[in-house]
Amino acid sequence: MESQATVSTASEEQTRAIGAGIAHFLGAGDVVLLVGSLGAGKTTFVQGLVAALGGREPVTSPTFMLAHKYRTAPPVTHVDLWRLGHLQEVVDLALEEELDEGGVVVVEWGEAAEPLYGADALVVRFDWGRSDDERTISIEARGACWTSRIAGLREALGPGTAGAGTEGAA
Numbered sequence: 001m002e003s004q005a006t007v008s009t010a011s012e013e014q015t016r017a018i019g020a021g022i023a024h025f026l027g028a029g030d031v032v033l034l035v036g037s038l039g040a041g042k043t044t045f046v047q048g049l050v051a052a053l054g055g056r057e058p059v060t061s062p063t064f065m066l067a068h069k070y071r072t073a074p075p076v077t078h079v080d081l082w083r084l085g086h087l088q089e090v091v092d093l094a095l096e097e098e099l100d101e102g103g104v105v106v107v108e109w110g111e112a113a114e115p116l117y118g119a120d121a122l123v124v125r126f127d128w129g130r131s132d133d134e135r136t137i138s139i140e141a142r143g144a145c146w147t148s149r150i151a152g153l154r155e156a157l158g159p160g161t162a163g164a165g166t167e168g169a170a
Helices: 012-023 042-052 087-092 095-100 110-120 150-157
Strands: 002-009 031-036 067-070 076-080 104-108 122-128 135-142 162-165
Touching: 002 012, 002 150, 012 042, 012 135, 012 150, 031 042, 031 110, 042 076, 042 104, 042 122, 076 095, 087 110, 095 104, 095 110, 104 110, 110 122, 110 135, 135 150
Parallel strands: 031 104, 031 122, 076 104
Antiparallel strands: 002 135, 002 162, 067 076, 122 135
């Protein structure tokens, strides 16, 4: 069962707002896989998400650290898999422990983690728009726990959100 929603943004502030809107639907054990090219807005999205969950520290891409953990409610572990070349390296990060402890895991370059988490995740794809500031953000709900939340996500993201799938398109 899959459901989707699509929204366009015209600024970094709007991309952060999309992250903030999605944050309110996150719960313990959730996985968000972020997919998009370099500079497409993945970290900007995470900035909005972490701020909406009460994070006070600056959010930066964990490219060289691999992971940053934010003291939010629920706790967010922000992972960047860009430098990893093998699935075993993703397994070695022990993200399952973060999920088991009630955290949320947000993964940049999330396609590398799809074999592990893709069946029950929120997949957020970032595509370039017509200008340098424009983005098309496609949100795909996978698994029963996410598809049951997609209608609420569409409503939270606003009237310009397009949807398709099994949970009543907006």
